[in-house]
Amino acid sequence: MPFFKADHLVMRFGGLVAVNDFNLELQPGDLVGLIGPNGAGKTTVFNMITGVYRPTSGRIYFQDKDITGKRPDIITALGIARTFQNIRLFTDLSLIENVMVSYHVRLKSNIFEAVFKLPRYMRQENAMYEEAMELLHKVELDHLAEEKAGSLPYGEQRRLEIARALATHPKLLLLDEPAAGMNPNETLQLMDFIKQIRDEFDLTILLIEHDMKVVMGICERIWVLDYGKTIAVGTPSEIQNNPEVIKAYLGEEEYA
Amino acid sequence: MRKEKLYLRYLLTLISIVILFLIIWWADGHLDNYYKRVLTVSGIYIILGVSLNLINGITGIFSLGHAGFMGLGAYTAALLTMSVAQKQMTFFIEPLISPLDKISIPFLPALLIGGVVAAFFGLLIGIPTLRLGGDYLAIATLGFGEIIVVVFNNTINITNGALGLKGLSPYTNLWWTYGWAVFTVFFITRLVNSSYGRALKAIRENEVAAQAMGVNIFYHKVLAFIVGAFFAGIGGGLLAHLLTTINPVAFNFFLTFNILIVIVIGGLGSITGSVIAGFFFPILLEWLRFIEAPMDVFGIHIPGIPGMRMVVFSLLLLIVMIFYQRGLMGRSEFSWDFIIKRFVKD
Amino acid sequence: MSWESFFQNLSNGISLGGLYALIAIGYSMVYGILRLINFAHGDIFMLGAYIAFYGMLIFSLPWWLSLIVSIILTAFIGILIDKGAYKPLRNAPRISALITAIGVSFFLENLGLVVFGGRPKGFYRPHIFDEIITIKGVRILSLTFYSLVITAIFLVLLFYIVYRTKTGLGMRAVSTDMETARLMGIDVDKIISITFAIGSGLAAVGGVLWAMKYPQINPLMGIFPGLKAFIAAVLGGIGSVGGALLGGFILGIAEIMLVAFMPQLSGYRDAFAFLILILILLVKPTGLLGVEVKEKA
Numbered sequence: 001m002p003f004f005k006a007d008h009l010v011m012r013f014g015g016l017v018a019v020n021d022f023n024l025e026l027q028p029g030d031l032v033g034l035i036g037p038n039g040a041g042k043t044t045v046f047n048m049i050t051g052v053y054r055p056t057s058g059r060i061y062f063q064d065k066d067i068t069g070k071r072p073d074i075i076t077a078l079g080i081a082r083t084f085q086n087i088r089l090f091t092d093l094s095l096i097e098n099v100m101v102s103y104h105v106r107l108k109s110n111i112f113e114a115v116f117k118l119p120r121y122m123r124q125e126n127a128m129y130e131e132a133m134e135l136l137h138k139v140e141l142d143h144l145a146e147e148k149a150g151s152l153p154y155g156e157q158r159r160l161e162i163a164r165a166l167a168t169h170p171k172l173l174l175l176d177e178p179a180a181g182m183n184p185n186e187t188l189q190l191m192d193f194i195k196q197i198r199d200e201f202d203l204t205i206l207l208i209e210h211d212m213k214v215v216m217g218i219c220e221r222i223w224v225l226d227y228g229k230t231i232a233v234g235t236p237s238e239i240q241n242n243p244e245v246i247k248a249y250l251g252e253e254e255y256a
Numbered sequence: 257m258r259k260e261k262l263y264l265r266y267l268l269t270l271i272s273i274v275i276l277f278l279i280i281w282w283a284d285g286h287l288d289n290y291y292k293r294v295l296t297v298s299g300i301y302i303i304l305g306v307s308l309n310l311i312n313g314i315t316g317i318f319s320l321g322h323a324g325f326m327g328l329g330a331y332t333a334a335l336l337t338m339s340v341a342q343k344q345m346t347f348f349i350e351p352l353i354s355p356l357d358k359i360s361i362p363f364l365p366a367l368l369i370g371g372v373v374a375a376f377f378g379l380l381i382g383i384p385t386l387r388l389g390g391d392y393l394a395i396a397t398l399g400f401g402e403i404i405v406v407v408f409n410n411t412i413n414i415t416n417g418a419l420g421l422k423g424l425s426p427y428t429n430l431w432w433t434y435g436w437a438v439f440t441v442f443f444i445t446r447l448v449n450s451s452y453g454r455a456l457k458a459i460r461e462n463e464v465a466a467q468a469m470g471v472n473i474f475y476h477k478v479l480a481f482i483v484g485a486f487f488a489g490i491g492g493g494l495l496a497h498l499l500t501t502i503n504p505v506a507f508n509f510f511l512t513f514n515i516l517i518v519i520v521i522g523g524l525g526s527i528t529g530s531v532i533a534g535f536f537f538p539i540l541l542e543w544l545r546f547i548e549a550p551m552d553v554f555g556i557h558i559p560g561i562p563g564m565r566m567v568v569f570s571l572l573l574l575i576v577m578i579f580y581q582r583g584l585m586g587r588s589e590f591s592w593d594f595i596i597k598r599f600v601k602d
Numbered sequence: 603m604s605w606e607s608f609f610q611n612l613s614n615g616i617s618l619g620g621l622y623a624l625i626a627i628g629y630s631m632v633y634g635i636l637r638l639i640n641f642a643h644g645d646i647f648m649l650g651a652y653i654a655f656y657g658m659l660i661f662s663l664p665w666w667l668s669l670i671v672s673i674i675l676t677a678f679i680g681i682l683i684d685k686g687a688y689k690p691l692r693n694a695p696r697i698s699a700l701i702t703a704i705g706v707s708f709f710l711e712n713l714g715l716v717v718f719g720g721r722p723k724g725f726y727r728p729h730i731f732d733e734i735i736t737i738k739g740v741r742i743l744s745l746t747f748y749s750l751v752i753t754a755i756f757l758v759l760l761f762y763i764v765y766r767t768k769t770g771l772g773m774r775a776v777s778t779d780m781e782t783a784r785l786m787g788i789d790v791d792k793i794i795s796i797t798f799a800i801g802s803g804l805a806a807v808g809g810v811l812w813a814m815k816y817p818q819i820n821p822l823m824g825i826f827p828g829l830k831a832f833i834a835a836v837l838g839g840i841g842s843v844g845g846a847l848l849g850g851f852i853l854g855i856a857e858i859m860l861v862a863f864m865p866q867l868s869g870y871r872d873a874f875a876f877l878i879l880i881l882i883l884l885v886k887p888t889g890l891l892g893v894e895v896k897e898k899a
Contacts, residue, residue: 050468076470084468090461092587093454101458104451105470111479114450115443125451168470318697320704388883390696391639395832396883399876402829410869509825513708520701563715570709577702578690 001064003028003204004172009058011044011228018044020228022058024206026172031198031205033219035212035239037248040225042208043085046174050082051075062172077105081170083161085177085208091150095141095160098149099132102167132167139163139193154181162193166201173197175207179214187211191218216240224248265592273438280430292430293498297538299433300494303440305518305534306527307487310444312516313525313587314453315480316460318390321381321397322488322515324404325374327507329489330496331408333370334421336361337497342423350413363427367436367493374489375482382481386474401509408504420503421496428498436494440487445527445589447483456480460525517573521583529585541565609740611862612855617746617815619854620753624808625831626838626846627760628680628801634777634841635797637696641703642683643805644828645710648821650676650806651725651813652718658726665728669810673803680802681795689791714821722820725813749811756807757847760800764843773797777841826872830857833879839892848890853878 004026011019019041026032034042047053049060054069061067067075081102090098107114107128109121136142139159144152149160158178165173178194179187191214198205209215215222216236224232224239226248232239239245283295304322311319335343335352339360343352351357385396408415415421447453455476458466467473496502518537522529547568550560576583625647632640650672657668687706691699731745764770775783776793784790812827813819830853838849853875861868882889 052464052468071472072467073470073472076468082468084465088462088465088468090458090465092461093457097454097457100451101454101466101471102469104455105472107451109451111447111450111452111483114452115446117446121450128451164469312697316697318700384880384884388887391637391700392836392883392887394700395639395829395836396876396880398829399833399879403873403876406870406873510708513704516701516704524697561716563712563720566712567709567716570705570712573705574687574702574709577698577705578687581694581698 001061002026003030003063005061006045006049007059007061009045009048009060010056011041011048011053012056017228019048019055019225022225022228022230024223026204026206028171028204029198029202031195031218031220032207033215033222034206034208034225035210035215035222036225036231039227041228042225043176044228045225046082046176046208049075049174050080073105076168076170079169079171080174081165081168081172082174083158083165083176083178085180087154087157087161089149089157089160089164091148093149094146095136095149095152096129096132096145098160099135099164099167100128102164103128103132105168135163135167138197155183155186158182158190159193162197166197170201170203172204172206175205175209177208177210179209179211187214190214194218264596268592268595276434276438280434284430294538294542296428296430296433296498297495298535299430299437300428300491300498301515301518301534301537302437302531303433303487303491303494303534304515305522305530305537306440306444307484307491308515309519309522309524309527309530310448310456310487311480311484313519313523313530314448314460315456315477317386317477317480318394319397319481319484320394320509320512320516321401321404322484323507323509323511324397324401325378325485325488326492326495326511327404327408327504328377329367329370329374329492330502330507331370331415331421331492332373332489333363333366333493334424334496334502335359335414336366336369337363337425337427338421338423339425346419346422347413347416349417349419352416353413356414363425363432363497367490370493371486371489374492375486378482378485379478382478386477386481398509398512401507401512405504405508408507415504418504420501420506422501424497424500424502426497426500428494428496433494433498436490440490441527441531444483444487448527452476452479514569517569520573521576523583523585523587525587526583526585526589528588528590529583532584541569544568606739606741607862610742611858613740613742613746615855615858616851617749617753617854618858619851620750621808621812621815621850622827622831622834622854623847623850624753624756624804624811625827626834626850627843628805629832630835630838630840630843630846631773631777631797631801633835635773635780635794636688636692636699638688638699639703639832640688640801641700641828642706642710643801644824644826644831645707645714646676646680646683646802646824647805647809647812647827648714648819648824649679649710650802650809651819651823652714652821653806654810655723655725655813655819665726665810665814669807672806672810676806676809677799677803680798680805684794684798711821711825718821720821722818725817725819727814727817731814745811745814749815752807752811756804760804760843763800769793769796830875833875836879836889837882839889842889842891845889845891 002025006022006024009019009022022045034045036042044053048055051070051072059066059068062078062080065078067078090101107124109124113121133142133145136145139162141156141160152160162178179190182190194205195218197203219236222234222236222239223230224245231244231248232242234242283292308322311317335356336359340358343357381400385393388396409418455471458471459473459476463473518533519530522533544565547564548560548562551558625643628643629640632638653672653675654668657663657671658665663671683706687702688699691702727745731748733744734741735744735747764773772788772793775788776790780790831850834849834853835846837853838845838847857871857874860874861871
């Protein structure tokens, strides 16, 4: 059994087939891209994997477990974390609180230990704080730890979202358009950063991205979706020369 | 940043609590009963405001059932403290069911059991309704509050129906009330600032993201609901033993509305705000009695208008909502750091 | 239960259901457009009854003219409430709008207590509504019958407006997608005002008929009919006019039948509707005729 497997996933909304027969296998340490024109069903794939949607049919396996249709928080606890295309931070909480929320799932103390600050809770709380600060340091946001997340500029909000996802201790990380809204310089930094966290945290990464420079630059394999169907799978150079892919993208451009 | 001056903060908190109880000691000995009563109601409103704010302001679920939980706490505590003789006198339509008719226990355990009963109903109501979205939850909890009143009216062999319970011992005083108020503020503040509180606030800020970060949404909503209901039950028990008479109508939607005014004016999400607004609301309500009294303005005699106070308060709520949604405090909290920074220049 | 008393109860249930439907439509239309539970709607129902009451008492108007005056004035009040209290909060969080709606409701109730006095007032029931009609042994009050006729007239008028006029098309468009409707050149603010006017007017009709039925009025009379009508709207599928109608009739008939068949539960009559609400929300939150709206994650 592979590390992660999406097996014949189908997602229908009423009459609309958002994703049709999606298959994906990942091995530990993979860095895989998921691309395709707008509305191709990429985010829907993420939403199925993370439990936001229950697939109409098909199964999802992660580390020898069938996780199909499990609740999002359970899937997160099993080791799959994500970021969002339209950033979803806890805007009125501080940066450090944003990251610390992710540790809550592993908290072993009950509510009374927390309220009365009993030793076991305080040990965990302090450990959470240290670790969260360390993560913020990695994304170079530690100096803003006490600021509100909503006050950050766009690019930094994306970095905070990644830090927050990392704090859940994922084995598989799903990044939904991490480079969206970034300038070329930030994008370059991001590419290095993604490779760096993959190695440092032993991650497997699946990412959706429109910026071809990012996808071609860091992904080892690429899945191309169009109208819910997988039209091509291969290495960056194979994808670049695939006529189907070119058609899908050029076809889109005609209407753009 | 997090740890420095920690002991200073503890010390300051301790000193303020000592000062608070010194004031109560003074008030208890020097004020007349009317003022003491108003101040006691203020303390109860702090408990109610802070507990509803945990549900509505911190967790962001819109509950309108607070009066129902208060009623449960009030009736439970009252039925437990009433003497056997008083029960026989009160229940002349239908006798009180066994074994309640033979029980009479001290105030504190009665209050606690009242809180636990309210919390249990919080769990019972929360499980079906907290899966609903915001607006529906509001209506469902409002419905729960109204159902409770209907049930109180109809279960005559437990609640004595519309006649209510009379002759409760006036246990509630400033000490009990402010003791509980301090504990409520302590408990809920600590909760909000703990890992659990971060999870609750995360749910308020963005439910989808909170769940994606591993927070079990439903569990935490129910948790907030139960804690809020517990303290509402305590508040209800205190109110019952202040008024010494309770009946079902006392716990209808109008009571919830008063608490809603408190948390909105104080600032949804600010415990400090709820404490301030909760304290001053009953005082303002008493003070505003003058607008209900007959008065002469520029030689024109205006007869007394009973009920005018609540018109003023509902207008006040509307004005706050329309022009100043943050209320007094927004989501900010009082903190010693702020005070320390002003006085101690490093 | 005899055949006669069954039909007697049924006719009572239908007429009560019609009144719920009249109020429920206003809730449903406003919710459909603004996604706001207009808590004040039950109090507009109350105002409708009081306006007609004073119309007949002070100005000695005939009942039908009082009804029309009441419709016009409440429609105006409905618009005023929207412009004054809800419009400033269009882009505010939903919870703010909801609290404001509760605030308006509480304001109207307390103002009613101050202006009209807390004591219930007897409502004049015109003679033609005060007769007993006997059809095949079933004895019903003429009001029960006429109230249905009046309800039906206004419902036909409503359906005509919603489904046959340009304004109605605009209402449906705004309800489906406010932003697109605005881009298509629909005057959204005007449509919202018209929606409030129609909803409030219908509530006034319900209020006057309700007042004749019982026949007395008090400033808090709107709370329970309002809540139940809201439940009827949810039951039928909120946002749908037909759903509000269906929900109103189901709730009215069910309530009367509950009391008729299980008199020992009559004390719980007011709780029954909320039980239905919680059940429907758990089983089919979109209501009987509602359509599911999928939120984007």
